[in-house]
Amino acid sequence: MVTSGEAAGEEEGDDAFGALLKQYEGRPAAVAGRGRDPVNQAMIRHWCEAMGDTHPGYRGPDAVAPPTMLQAWTMAGLDGRNSRTGPYVDLLAVLDDAGCTSVVATDCEQEYLRPLRPGDEIGFDAVIESVSARKTTRLGTGYFVTTRMDVRVGTEPAGTHRFRILKYRPAQAATGSEEQSERPLRPRPVVNRDNAGFWEGVRGHRLLVQRCAACAALRFPWLPGCGGCGSPEWTPVEASGAGTVYSYVVMHHPPFPAFEPPYAVALIELAEGVRMISSVVGVPPGEVRVGLPVDVEFRTYDDELTLPVFRARTAAGA
Known part of the structure; x- marks a missing residue:
């Protein structure tokens, strides 16, 4: 049985931990990042084949990259180059130490400001935009972390990519006498301004x-x-x-x-x-x-x- 005093202590602990996480908001997740390769026709072709997109604007001498490839030009390879460092890694370590050792990507949003063309050299910066209050989901209890990446070509803004993850403590599966009497809720769809x-x-x-x-x-x-x-x-x-x-x-x-x-x-x-x-x-x-x-x-x-x-x-x- 949890007493009122114990409950109050847990709430105070949650408030203090939430305040600690909030200190990471606005801090950099990546600084002066560079794309591993210039925008190129080969990657555009592979993307379009995978997506089944045959739009002629993505082929030929005047081709542009599909806008949804925005994040692809910034991703780290298997060697970890362009991986996020500094405060972002520190934030994940704090969550790991608190038992939120599992992670799942939840959704992303993109805004396109300029077409990307073969030969463009990509630069980017990323910031920890927000850390939610503690949330309880069917996967477990944890925190939603949103990063915003600003992509550019030279000094010209090209687009913005927001990416959200849930860092959570996995829920324990109920068995035997602890089995839940009610079926868990179905996952909620991600509703945004587009859908x-x-x-x-x-x-x-x-x-x-x-x-x-x-x-x-x-x-x-x-x-x-x-x-x-x-x-x-x-x-x-x-x-x-x-x-x-x-x-x-x-x-x-x-x-x-x-x-x-x-x-x-x-x-x-x-x-x-x-x-x-x-x-x-x-x-x-x-x-x-x-x-x-x-x-x-x-x-x-x-x-x-x-x-x-x-x-x-x-x-x-x-």
């Missing part, structure tokens, strides 16, 4: 995709600009919800809290031509097949979470 409209639609049981206002191309996932023509203008369009399984995987291992294996995760091709990843329900996982017709179904998992899943049409009305 907030999609999740607002889901809450209203509407499956929304984007239509480019310039070339009329439909796209998903939601993005700030068109990958075809580059226009930043768009309108939301409600999809019918009908589709087919384009590809799939049946998950058996590793187990995750809130999920009961086996379960099918599929890439669904909607009737409108765009694709999205979701669960397939209504048939045993072993019966999911490429080409299986499906229809969207909105499932509410708790007071805060509604997700679109896809029910096999063969099971509709069963």
Whole structure:
């Protein structure tokens, strides 16, 4: 039994540790970093092949790099060059010493200020932008650490990359008499300024995709600009919800809290031509097949979470 005095002592300890972590905000995570290689066509080609992006603007003598490659030009190699040092390493060590020895990347945001072209020499600086208060997640209890990297070519700003991790103390798996009576909550989707409209639609049981206002191309996932023509203008369009399984995987291992294996995760091709990843329900996982017709179904998992899943049409009305 925890007494009120013990609880107060724990709270005071949390406050003191949180204040220590806050001292790292605004301190450098990397100073005067340099890209390992200039922007080059070979890396652009590999990126586009991996992403399936055939836009002609990324080829030829006037090529530019895909904007989403922004971080790629700053990454450390296997030898650790360009690794973050100083206060950032110290901050992670403080969290390690406090038992937050595990880490998971949670999300990133990018802002593009200038196209990058083959031959550009990349420089960057990074700062510890924020350290959250203590948070308890299904993975465990820890702290979200956000860094902001400012990328430049010479002295000219090229873009900003924000990257967020969770440094946490792993939760102990409950067994035997300690087994939890309630299923753990499902992970929350990361909602940001680019995809907030999609999740607002889901809450209203509407499956929304984007239509480019310039070339009329439909796209998903939601993005700030068109990958075809580059226009930043768009309108939301409600999809019918009908589709087919384009590809799939049946998950058996590793187990995750809130999920009961086996379960099918599929890439669904909607009737409108765009694709999205979701669960397939209504048939045993072993019966999911490429080409299986499906229809969207909105499932509410708790007071805060509604997700679109896809029910096999063969099971509709069963």
